[in-house]
Amino acid sequence: MPVEEFVGYEDLIRFMEEKRLCALKGDIVEIGAYMGGGTAKLAAYVRPYGKKVYAVDTFDPRLDDTRGKGGVRAGDVYQAFLNGRSMLEAYREATRGLDNVVTLQQDSRQVAFRRGQRFCFGFVDGCHQQSYVENDFRLIWTRLVPGGAVGLHDYAFDDWPEVTTAVDGLIAAHAGEIGEIHALTGKHGIVTIILVKE
Numbered sequence: 372m373p374v375e376e377f378v379g380y381e382d383l384i385r386f387m388e389e390k391r392l393c394a395l396k397g398d399i400v401e402i403g404a405y406m407g408g409g410t411a412k413l414a415a416y417v418r419p420y421g422k423k424v425y426a427v428d429t430f431d432p433r434l435d436d437t438r439g440k441g442g443v444r445a446g447d448v449y450q451a452f453l454n455g456r457s458m459l460e461a462y463r464e465a466t467r468g469l470d471n472v473v474t475l476q477q478d479s480r481q482v483a484f485r486r487g488q489r490f491c492f493g494f495v496d497g498c499h500q501q502s503y504v505e506n507d508f509r510l511i512w513t514r515l516v517p518g519g520a521v522g523l524h525d526y527a528f529d530d531w532p533e534v535t536t537a538v539d540g541l542i543a544a545h546a547g548e549i550g551e552i553h554a555l556t557g558k559h560g561i562v563t564i565i566l567v568k569e
């Protein structure tokens with residue numbers, strides 16, 4: 372079965388390559404791993420650099436109660452794409468054999484990294500509510516090394532307007548710490564905003 376992901380992680384990896392992010396200290400963190408297709412791509416890419424991918428997800432598609440603009444419930448969308456499969460089993464299958472994946476089966480608000488944990492790249496595609504996007508950004512940004520980057524998926528995407536509100540607010544609040552801002556258009560024309568830390 373092909374490894375599914377819904378972002379276009381090759382574009383993220385191309386960005387990491389262009390910016391030589393793996394030459395920096397720190398690991399990778401992904402919030403919102405879903406079926407693990409993107410986790411597997413990130414892990415395979417960073418493995419030769421001795422880096423880990425911390426993948427955060429509740430792995431329960433029923434839990435996300437976020438309502439999209441048209442009233443659609445995020446959890447129902449995740450269940451529909453799983454087509455009866457278990458999310459955790461699909462994820463385990465996609466990431467099998469990748470010994471640099473660290474799986475954190477948790478609500479992202481409950482995640483606590485060890486003291487001294489640093490990241491060179493983080494990707495946020497978990498719960499699309501404003502408070503979660505802000506939480507997930509903070510979780511990464513406070514541990515991001517200088518020159519490192521964080522990607523925020525679903526910017527300016529009609530279905531999840533709170534992501535755009537959150538990202539605009541974060542850019543304004545952290546303007547003095549942001550060296551570069553990039554917009555990557557990935558699968559289905561959906562934009563990831565990437566903020567590079569000074």
Ligand SMILES: C[S@@+](CC[C@H](N)C(=O)[O-])C[C@H]1O[C@@H](n2cnc3c(N)ncnc32)[C@H](O)[C@@H]1O
Nearest residue numbers: 376377378403405428429435478479496497498
């Ligand atoms: C849009 S999907 C991620 C898709 C994935 N990036 C890909 O391209 O395959 C969002 C994921 O976030 C997870 N999620 C939602 N709320 C969460 C929360 N509070 N904490 C952790 N994960 C959460 C869902 O379970 C779901 O797997």
